[in-house]
């Protein structure tokens with residue numbers, strides 16, 4: 001039984017974030033297994049609060065975890081916490097983006113150290129073979145590639161709004177005639193890569209698929225021959241960049257659009273160090289070069305939110321079995337805590353030096 005575990009699913013502070021890490025159906029299963037689950041009200045969440053209450057969860061006001069969540073509750077979320085610099089005393093399960101030298105990482109880790117809490121980062125919940133157990137990658141890749149295709153076909157309407165897969169597929173299929181674009185997906189064997197390839201296939205294209213083997217010795221000329229590049233690489237070690245500013249100025253390149261699903265913009269591991277800022281739902285496309293020839297960028301870091309039901313349902317199904325194992329503190333959890341503690345130690349060592 002897991003009756004000592006209290007999960008507190010918080011409100012997401014990003015207005016565009018409609019996903020949830022746990023669906024009402026999976027919450028019902030966890031409650032039946034003895035977990036206590038509190039769900040904060042969240043206007044934009046795709047699943048109504050009433051569905052969680054019907055599933056046996058308790059409710060709490062928006063953003064109330066600071067004051068109301070007991071110290072031993074696990075605060076569950078997806079994206080960033082409000083940036084208010086308060087010390088963090090709980091164990092938080094979410095995507096912290098704090099271990100790869102990203103902007104704001106040191107400040108976030110310091111908040112945990114100050115409050116005595118811990119980050120159990122969803123990106124670092126891994127199995128015995130080091131593979132992530134729960135990820136949104138597939139739908140990120142799917143949506144990213146779909147947006148790229150629609151932009152190339154002049155069919156991308158802004159601002160972007162969440163939809164469901166049948167509606168997105170209908171757009172891709174309706175615009176397929178006469179599109180002779182060549183598309184390259186790098187990281188094609190991963191989750192996002194598979195999603196990207198599936199969307200491109202739905203759109204009637206046949207993507208070139210590169211993964212580790214094909215980039216070991218990067219064929220830059222072949223890369224620049226494609227009209228569209230979708231980057232879905234996940235690397236934790238710095239590698240030589242796939243694109244440089246010199247490539248952007250290459251007048252012979254055919255490459256006209258880059259969709260960076262990875263969005264590791266401020267990280268040391270960024271394989272596309274040719275831009276500094278992600279793009280948004282309001283302005284999803286930015287020109288990196290206006291001529292020589294034109295090169296556009298799509299780099300949206302919350303792509304799966306555009307298909308919130310499909311993305312949440314897939315993610316929750318992967319995560320829920322691991323939440324059940326919090327009580328025994330086995331499986332993915334000790335490793336996630338160790339990763340956090342290692343990051344904190346590394347930060348403290350840097351400060352001492």
Ligand SMILES: NC(=O)c1ccc[n+]([C@@H]2O[C@H](COP(=O)([O-])OP(=O)(O)OC[C@H]3O[C@@H](n4cnc5c(N)ncnc54)[C@H](O)[C@@H]3O)[C@@H](O)[C@H]2O)c1
Pocket residue numbers: 135136137138140186187188189190191192193210211212213215216232233234235239260261262263264300301302303304
């Ligand atoms: N933009 C978004 O909204 C969004 C959402 C979810 C995930 N992501 C990001 O997408 C990225 C991919 O996630 P994933 O779940 O697909 O990861 P994954 O581990 O499933 O796949 C990554 C792939 O990259 C390949 N790879 C690693 N280094 C490579 C290299 N040097 N050359 C070629 N291929 C290489 C791996 O072999 C693997 O197949 C991550 O950085 C993740 O954070 C972005």
